[in-house]
Amino acid sequence: MATIRHEFYETDERLTLSIFDKGADPGAVKITFEPRKFTYTNGEKSLVLEPLKGQITTDACDYTVGKVKVEVRFTKTAMGRWGGLIGDSPDPLANSASSSVKTTSVKPRKNWEGITTDILASEKEKTTEEDANVGGDATLNSFFQKIYGDADEDTKRAMMKSYSESGGTTLSTNWDEVRKGKVEVKPPAGAEWKKWN
Template structure:
């Protein structure tokens, strides 16, 4: 019998919450491996093939009255699109719900590959911005707006100290449109 679970993530960890009433009283066992998590508890079983590798030594688990919380330390700060690896469809004949987020993500990747010129550059900047930390996003916003679109920096330590100056391309001159 499987158990219900949910998950969330931060930059450094993934937290899996397994809903299990009386978890502290049940004989539960959690086995954490670099790309697999398994939990059993009095006839319940949860087996997850993780999307990305984790650091086993820095991972842990704890039982509460209504749940078991499994904290997995990420190897890298990459954002996980899903908790588990994509299952081999041939190995699973049962119907599965569509993951619309993954479908949109795959469509965007296909658009990026077919885009050329300025469209490809815009896709690249969108990808960098959407996968960046809030600090990098602040740096990009500040540098772009203060320089009139001539500078795009990801270094907040540098950008936060002073106003970003306009740096037009070589051979051009910057003029404000209202003058």
């Protein structure tokens, strides 16, 4: 028989088990509740949990068969978190002193900082020839200084006029186009231009 995928979540009073058996026929599903054992069968698929981490009140447990999963609701005999489905932990009812002990399960946290560092380290650094934005404002500034320094007087005039009249949103090197009139402000897509004086 093949074991079936499952997961659970719990409160102090109940534990809900999801058994992922898509399209299960409610008439073919067989479930058995015992104080420290749970059995699920549906044709060739099965799930046996033994011994359960804690004792359950069998007549208070129930289940529903859905289209994607079978949801099983265990009612715990003793209050507290199990932290797992099966285990050899002593039955809390056998020793009244242990009934106040609660166990918790802590999921390992994803190290997003490490993942980001790994991705950035694996990326190939671009040179200023490949991307003018490499190196931040200093490199970009030197890029524009080179264009301006190597340009003729008309190109320099076009760059100065277009940049200053557009509020820094346009930089043109075409003097024939720029000299015809005032250069319009063209904010980036999704942005709105506001005058601050």
